[in-house]
Amino acid sequence: xLGKTALVCGAGGFIGSHxxxxxxxxxxxxxxxxxxxxxxxxxxxxxxxVGDLRRQDVCERVIDGRFDEVYQMAADxxxxxxxxxxxxxxxxxxxxxxxxxxxxxxxxxxxxxxxxYSSSACIYPAHNQEDPDNPNCAESSAxxxxxxxxxxxxxxxxxxxxxxxxxxxxMKNRVARYHNVFxxxxxxxxxxxxxxxxxxxxxxxxxxxxxxxxxxxxLQTRSFLYIDECLEGTIRLMRxxxxxxxxxxxxxxxxxxxxxxxxxxxxxKRLQKRHIPGPLGVRGRNSDNRLIEQKLGWxxxxxxxxxxxxxxxxxxxxxxxxxx
Numbered sequence: 001x002l003g004k005t006a007l008v009c010g011a012g013g014f015i016g017s018h019x020x021x022x023x024x025x026x027x028x029x030x031x032x033x034x035x036x037x038x039x040x041x042x043x044x045x046x047x048x049x050v051g052d053l054r055r056q057d058v059c060e061r062v063i064d065g066r067f068d069e070v071y072q073m074a075a076d077x078x079x080x081x082x083x084x085x086x087x088x089x090x091x092x093x094x095x096x097x098x099x100x101x102x103x104x105x106x107x108x109x110x111x112x113x114x115x116x117y118s119s120s121a122c123i124y125p126a127h128n129q130e131d132p133d134n135p136n137c138a139e140s141s142a143x144x145x146x147x148x149x150x151x152x153x154x155x156x157x158x159x160x161x162x163x164x165x166x167x168x169x170x171m172k173n174r175v176a177r178y179h180n181v182f183x184x185x186x187x188x189x190x191x192x193x194x195x196x197x198x199x200x201x202x203x204x205x206x207x208x209x210x211x212x213x214x215x216x217x218x219l220q221t222r223s224f225l226y227i228d229e230c231l232e233g234t235i236r237l238m239r240x241x242x243x244x245x246x247x248x249x250x251x252x253x254x255x256x257x258x259x260x261x262x263x264x265x266x267x268x269k270r271l272q273k274r275h276i277p278g279p280l281g282v283r284g285r286n287s288d289n290r291l292i293e294q295k296l297g298w299x300x301x302x303x304x305x306x307x308x309x310x311x312x313x314x315x316x317x318x319x320x321x322x323x324x
Contacts, residue, residue, distance in 0.1 A: 005029045007063065009053060009103060010073035011045055012036045014186040015118070015178075015230060019071060020045045022231050033062045034074065040185045040318075054095060059102040063110050069238060070115045072103050072162075077151075078192030083122070084279035089150040096151075100158040104165050104173075114172045116238045117162045119245060121179045121285055122152035132221040132255070132284035139177070139245055139291050148282050159245055166243060174237050179249025179287040183227030183307060184314035195256060196224050196263075196308060200315040203263045203271065212271055215278025218257035223250040223286045226307030229300040233292065242295040249287025250300050262305055266312045 006023045010016040011032025021044040023030050032045035035052060051058040053074050063070070076095035082088055100117070107115055121137060126148035128136040147153050155177075162173040182196040189201060202212040225248065233248040254262070257273065264271050289299040 003027060003029055004068045006031070006069040006071065007067045008032045008045070008071045008073065009062075009099070010034055010071075010075065011043060011048065012038050013073060013077075014183075015181055015227065016071070016073045017041070017043060017185065018183070018227050019073070019231055019234065022235070023069075028069075031062070031067075038185070039187075053099045053102060056102050056106070059106045063103070063106045063112070066111050068114075070103070070107055070112050071118075071234070071238070072100065072115055073118045074099050074103075075118075078187075081279055082192050083149050083151045084281055092151050093154045096154050097158060100161055104161055108165060108169050108171065112171075114174065114238065115162060116174045116176070116234060117158065118234075119155045119159050119175055119177045120152065121177050121247065121249065121287065122149055122281075123147050123156040123159070123177060124152075124285070126282050129282035129284050132219060135221065135282070135284035135286050136288075137179075137247065137286060138288040139247060142245070163243065173243065174240070175244035175246075176234060176237055176248045177245055178225070178230065179247060179285070180222055180224045181227060181230045182224050183311055186227075186311075188315050188318065195222065195259065196311055197315060199260055199263050200308070200312045201319070203260070203267050203269060204312065204316045204319050206269065206271055208269045208271075210271055211274045212260070213276050214256060214260060214273045215276060216256070216280045217275050218260065218273060219255050220280055220282075221253050221255050221284040221286065222259075223253045224259075224304055224307070225250045225287070225300055226302050226304075226310075229302055233296075233298070233300065236296050236298055237292075240296055246292045246295065247287045247289060248292065248300075249289070250302075250304065251287050251289050252304050253284075253286040254304065262308055263312060266305075266309055
């Protein structure tokens with residue numbers, strides 16, 4: 001096999017499938033692995049293995065040699081409607097932790113030097129995110145630990161796992177904390193979708209003057225990172241001399257109500273919001289990008305509206321296709 005090689009774990013998912021395409025564009029030979037193929041388009045991987053990374057024998061078959069870059073994105077994951085109900089806590093912890101333990105150890109055995117691990121902003125203490133206007137998500141604020149969900153706790157311990165392999169086995173693993181990544185080809189229905197996709201879907205379905213449901217009062221704040229910038233930050237960190245953890249996210253913070261208004265403007269619709277009870281997560285969250293700018297000389301810069309325009313157009317096209 002000539003040239004550089006990469007393994008993308010979770011290559012059937014939203015970020016993973018986009019990453020495979022980017023690595024192919026850079027000239028890598030890419031193997032992807034996931035429980036399923038990408039849902040909305042064919043994989044760009046040279047080889048795609050459908051397999052369950054919770055199983056050690058599958059992991060051994062997938063990681064059968066030394067890859068130049070391994071990206072570990074496979075996880076039991078979803079939006080607020082999946083993570084914060086409490087109904088999936090055991091699966092989230094067991095499934096994701098088992099995958100991470102397998103990937104870390106088998107990569108070590110195969111002398112893989114560098115794994116990128118996608119952690120999450122959900123690791124940050126809930127008490128630092130009670131003020132929607134001034135959430136504290138600086139990397140140094142992670143401890144004393146108090147994440148708002150079992151998903152956050154699992155991500156935090158898995159960060160420690162990959163960094164422990166750096167200290168104890170001389171690896172060069174990299175850890176990033178993603179903040180609400182969105183874009184085309186992401187989950188947009190079924191309960192695991194995140195806020196931008198869910199709102200784009202609701203707005204696209206609604207007729208002008210209709211009412212759409214919003215969980216909570218809509219004053220909770222978030223920032224959202226477009227997929228292209230997520231990939232750039234991911235690859236920059238992977239090939240840098242900094243192990244992290246570091247935030248990869250936008251610092252353009254908006255309320256959920258503002259997010260709805262932006263999507264309505266894109267669609268050219270006037271809609272009413274009906275606020276209903278629902279899983280919310282923390283009151284405020286925004287990426288603190290001082291450390292990534294200091295260490296990598298880069299920070300995300302694309303406006304939220306630009307990413308929403310592309311995402312809305314794609315979700316609208318999916319609805320039209322489904323109705324045809």
